[in-house]
Amino acid sequence: MKKYLRIILEVLLGLLFVVASVLAYVNWSGKRHAVVEVSSVSQEMEELDKDLKDAEEEVKHLKGEMDALQPRVFQLDAVKAALSGGQVLQDMETLYKGGKIEMTAERQAGIGALRMLAIGADDPNTVAAFNKALEMAQWKNRLDTVCAAQNALAAAGQKIEVLSECRNISTAKPKEAAKHDFHWGYEGKEGPEHWGSHFPVCGNGKKQSPLNIVAPFEKSKAKLTVNYKMGPLKMLNNGHTIQVNIPPGSTMSVNGTAYDLLQFHFHRPSEEQINGDYSAMVAHFVHKSKEGQLAVIGVLLQYGKENPAIKTLWANLPPKENEEYAPDKIAFDPASLLPKDLGFYHYEGSLTTPPCTEGVDFYILKTPSEVSKDQVGQFPYKMNARPVQPLNGRKISES
Numbered sequence: 001m002k003k004y005l006r007i008i009l010e011v012l013l014g015l016l017f018v019v020a021s022v023l024a025y026v027n028w029s030g031k032r033h034a035v036v037e038v039s040s041v042s043q044e045m046e047e048l049d050k051d052l053k054d055a056e057e058e059v060k061h062l063k064g065e066m067d068a069l070q071p072r073v074f075q076l077d078a079v080k081a082a083l084s085g086g087q088v089l090q091d092m093e094t095l096y097k098g099g100k101i102e103m104t105a106e107r108q109a110g111i112g113a114l115r116m117l118a119i120g121a122d123d124p125n126t127v128a129a130f131n132k133a134l135e136m137a138q139w140k141n142r143l144d145t146v147c148a149a150q151n152a153l154a155a156a157g158q159k160i161e162v163l164s165e166c167r168n169i170s171t172a173k174p175k176e177a178a179k180h181d182f183h184w185g186y187e188g189k190e191g192p193e194h195w196g197s198h199f200p201v202c203g204n205g206k207k208q209s210p211l212n213i214v215a216p217f218e219k220s221k222a223k224l225t226v227n228y229k230m231g232p233l234k235m236l237n238n239g240h241t242i243q244v245n246i247p248p249g250s251t252m253s254v255n256g257t258a259y260d261l262l263q264f265h266f267h268r269p270s271e272e273q274i275n276g277d278y279s280a281m282v283a284h285f286v287h288k289s290k291e292g293q294l295a296v297i298g299v300l301l302q303y304g305k306e307n308p309a310i311k312t313l314w315a316n317l318p319p320k321e322n323e324e325y326a327p328d329k330i331a332f333d334p335a336s337l338l339p340k341d342l343g344f345y346h347y348e349g350s351l352t353t354p355p356c357t358e359g360v361d362f363y364i365l366k367t368p369s370e371v372s373k374d375q376v377g378q379f380p381y382k383m384n385a386r387p388v389q390p391l392n393g394r395k396i397s398e399s
């Protein structure tokens with residue numbers, strides 16, 4: 001029944017919206033009175049009850065979020081009673097099938113959660129319900145649903161990758177569930193050689209980044225232009241790097257396609273090699289086109305003079321991890337990190353961090369910028385570079 005403890009926690013924390021919708025439904029349908037009267041509680045429900053108490057114990061230890069959660073925890077008893085007969089599930093399925101209410105990813109995950117509570121996590125239809133929710137959920141704007149469904153499937157013993165982004169959504173996790181979680185990093189058990197067993201593309205992708213850039217090169221006719229704008233400085237320490245988030249308006253263009261600059265961040269040493277040599281650091285400028293194509297401009301940073309742009313950035317490092325920091329009245333121009341000459345090497349690659357998604361165009365500038373030894377030493381991450389990846393027949397072009 002440990003499985004249920006985990007599931008209840010998911011309901012409490014990851015699937016709060018489901019509880020809310022069930023409560024709304026129970027109230028709406030006027031069935032609250034009837035369902036609470038369900039008197040014959042099955043053996044399974046008794047065990048569930050015990051696990052729920054354990055779960056509530058654990059939840060009580062949570063700080064911060066608890067104030068918001070507490071009223072819901074108390075209301076859960078009524079919900080649990082309503083669920084035990086499976087009637088709510090049936091009614092909700094009928095309600096959605098009627099087509100009067102649009103089926104969203106959240107509602108689909110809600111159906112999964114109801115199935116889990118009423119029927120069990122091992123039921124193939126429960127698994128199917130969560131898989132459907134995953135399919136429906138659009139990555140990023142539906143991250144909560146993706147995480148809830150992924151965590152629920154993992155808890156049901158399904159072989160499913162739980163994104164590291166989902167870590168923070170459900171903060172209370174029983175220890176036995178921790179094996180589903182993977183905190184990627186650059187060393188030891190978290191290191192790049194282990195990424196592939198949790199994020200398959202990192203291990204079996206054929207167009208991975210970074211690369212060792214060596215001749216022969218094809219000739220690229222593409223012209224790269226950038227139009228970055230001065231804007232308010234917004235910084236983020238995401239636990240893997242220092243990232244500067246860019247307000248809308250900074251763009252670049254290559255081959256007639258326009259891209260928005262989203263953010264830039266740093267790696268130490270450079271991830272890319274030129275003829276087998278690393279640079280002290282690299283700045284990756286991450287862009288996205290209207291069609292969703294990603295393109296990265298890489299600016300290698302070689303040991304040399306103090307870099308005034310980096311001086312501004314390092315003077316404003318975020319005080320906390322995973323919280324965007326916008327120091328007062330500091331303006332920053334991303335172009336101040338670029339060399340004058342935008343000659344480049346180009347290849348098709350991937351994100352250099354999990355999940356290592358492919359289809360990313362890399363433009364590594366031939367001309368490096370400079371950074372002083374002291375400045376490299378002040379960067380909070382000693383080593384945050386993925387090793388170079390096999391070329392696998394890809395062509396590197398140069399401008």
Ligand SMILES: [Zn+2]
Nearest residue numbers: 265267284352
């Ligand atoms: Zn990067």
